[in-house]
Ligand SMILES: C[S@@+](CC[C@H](N)C(=O)[O-])C[C@H]1O[C@@H](n2cnc3c(N)ncnc32)[C@H](O)[C@@H]1O
């Protein structure tokens with residue numbers, strides 16, 4: 328592996344600074360401080376508004392990944408697409424105080440006909456936008472340029488195999504060569520146009536079926552020309568029966584204490600910071616505490632039709648009670664019991680390719696001179 332010029336280190340601070348500094352406003356800074364203060368004080372009422380908006384463009388998907396609630400069709404909810412007007416309403420209401428939009432939940436975001444328009448709209452509101460694709464976005468060649476021009480900050484490419492054979496075991500119905508070719512075309516076009524964004528993160532979920540390819544995927548990531556390779560640990564949805572089939576044999580690749588079923592490794596802090604920081608909005612506007620509430624067991628209201636988001640949803644009695652419960656006893660809420668939030672990272676490693684650093688430095692210098 329000596330020929331592979333990557334290095335492992337946390338890029339989080341630098342990347343975040345680069346993205347957020349551009350759009351910092353006094354309003355956002357104040358909101359950030361208020362949210363952090365309420366979190367520190369463990370106040371179930373949040374004094375600020377959500378910093379992160381998790382928005383689901385659709386819960387429909389072209390693949391059938393066996394551990395994904397959309398892929399295995401285990402959610403009772405009907406399927407649909409978020410309407411652009413609804414999305415716009417949400418961004419207009421919450422965008423000026425928020426920092427980021429994560430455009431996915433369960434489903435393939437690029438199946439929404441307004442996917443690129445959604446990215447652009449959030450960018451004009453000064454938000455960081457990150458999304459994840461199974462490669463469907465590359466079906467239309469023109470999307471390569473559209474993505475480059477959209478302002479998208481980060482694109483996660485779900486590549487869970489270094490070969491067609493292993494890829495297809497999890498990404499059922501996926502098209503490996505289309506995904507790799509599309510990713511390469513995007514990386515090449517980005518380089519040719521001297522662009523830093525979208526930052527390309529190839530993601531590889533380490534499972535029993537592909538753990539022998541951890542070295543191979545690094546070579547592939549380098550060949551494709553992505554900026555970062557995320558080696559992610561697999562999530563088993565509280566289902567210990569899945570461990571035998573999916574958990575890698577090498578324990579270091581697991582997020583779980585392997586002798587204790589699906590119990591996550593050490594908690595860094597009690598509770599769940601996510602309940603103060605972000606809000607999860609499904610395709611029809613329904614607000615649930617987070618992406619793990621796949622059955623909408625805790626519905627806090629509709630972000631599209633609500634009159635007063637703060638009073639009726641964000642700081643409603645139900646949302647406050649939920650924050651309090653999870654803070655006091657995370658284990659008392661079934662879906663939160665083995666949730667990885669506030670535990671060690673869900674990523675085994677993030678490998679950042681060194682050429683990015685050079686470009687990053689150039690960009691920073693240019694920004695400083697401007
Ligand atoms: C549900 S997917 C939706 C976005 C898109 N369809 C995709 O697959 O990238 C959201 C994220 O969950 C990841 N994911 C899917 N199954 C997973 C699992 N069992 N454990 C950990 N992450 C998983 C995907 O790779 C993706 O980054």
Ligand code: SF4
Nearest residue numbers: 388392395398434461
């Ligand atoms: S591609 Fe994404 S949304 Fe679709 S089934 Fe797989 S993980 Fe789920």
